[in-house]
Amino acid sequence: MKRATLRKLKEWLIERAILLSGVFSIVFVVLIFLFLLREGLALFRGESVLDFLLGKSWYPISSPPRFGILPLILGSLLVTLGAAAISVPIGIAAALFIAEIAPRRLKEALKAGIELLAAIPSVVIGFIGMITLGPWIKNVFHVPTGLTALTGSVTLAFMAMPTIVSIAEDAITAVPRQYREAAIAMGATKWQTTWRIVARAARPGMVAAVMLGIGRVIGETMAVMMVTGNAAIIPKSILQPVRTLTATIAAEMGESVQGGAHYSALFAIGIVLFVITFLINGMADLYLHRSRK
């Protein structure tokens, strides 16, 4: 009798622990946001939110310091759009090839290859981009430095590709077989079926894939810091050095004084990043749910 009660108590404890662990994910998201606010909001005692978001100059260590992050937002935007322009068409095309055309063996090999690409640490990709792509861009476009927004876009395109390919491939594979059979039975070629039927049916999943890929690019830090040249100015061309939101945090946190305005400003950038990626991921999740229905 006593052993049974003991067992019941043990199970009760375990089940509480499991329930608690389940809720921990929510706790962490909330905690991350709270701690960003805690350290970042101090900036807005002396600075208006509008000046922060739309200010054209980022001079954190001049006196008086200027904390306008518009150049950083535009830098992130430019690099991200460039990366999306490269990775979206290539990624979707590769996903169609892998899901619909490649024979089984090749398909498995390609999927493993893409998983490996996803696994390469961003600092390694940044390192390679810096010493191979940078000099190449410098020579081809005759620009003073090879570390430009374009270099960042190409580098980041490779980091977005695994996300886009694997999620789009899942969406394409999930299209019911009857769709393909009906199209083929109507006399469509395999390509017509793939492009007009399957790709169309998989569209919500593809949108989600693109959004998650873009989310990855916006949040990417080390590679982008190593290849974009880090100049916090409003970019006029894609062949200029730029500085992104993420790179600013990573590069400047070490030299800021804890609790100072610069420190708070970097956390405030963190808030901006958190909100952007939260929205992108939330929307991508909605699309994914729609595609599953």
Next chain:
Amino acid sequence: MNPRLSQKIAFSILFLATLLVVVPVLAILAIIVAKGGSAISFSFLFTMPRDGMTAGGIFPAILGTLYLVGGAIVFAVPLGVMAAIYLVEYSSDNRLSRLVKLAIVNLAGVPSVVYGLFGLGIFVTFLGFGASILSGSLTLGIMILPVIITSAREALESVPHSFRLVSLSLGASRWQTIRHSVLPHALPGILTGTILGLGRAAGETAPILFTVAAFYLPRLPQSIFDQTMALPYHLYVISTQVPGIAESVRYGTALVLLALVLLLNLAAIVLRSRFRRKKKW
């Protein structure tokens, strides 16, 4: 246009696009192996750096990364697996479980540098752990939590419902059923996710920038409250912050990091495919 011809053209374009994704991966691997291979030696792997990192080995960085990854796993695996058990075995499809799933999606999407800020704010400053292995491990652990939860969930969901019914019908309690009839079958899948998480934690730099990583520390950490060097941060430092480092040392460091991460991932891929093939239900 002739539909056969347009099909040929379209398939060729798709194939080319696929090559554009895969060939650079192979090129990156080939370049790093070719240029870094010559740097790898016993003394490179197992001695301290000397003369401002221009000479000597990278032992403290390798060891530091192993400590950090170990710490992250100790923290994230129990929590992640229990969260997955909650989602698969206990929660019904209600509001709370929807919210948990949404939180996991968002945790997976939070930029790594924001994890770094969070770690700095909560572990280094608020809880007073300082820049230490403990702070770095906890930060990395929270970062890989979504990876672990997602793969553990998949593993648990792949165990047939009938296994649970049989166990329950024999009078086992809910926890006994999970412990003896579900978890053993999900174990390979959970292990796969754990290894993937290890690989991710080993390669990340941004979360450890402000929470643990030391620029140049030619001794081994003594406790979990010490700072340490780490491989990815070391590669960043010697390739951008310190001039005059021999190219082969940079490539060699990149090779060691890449080998560590890719071997972990390869192990996970092999384990997963063997598990899938062996499955009898």
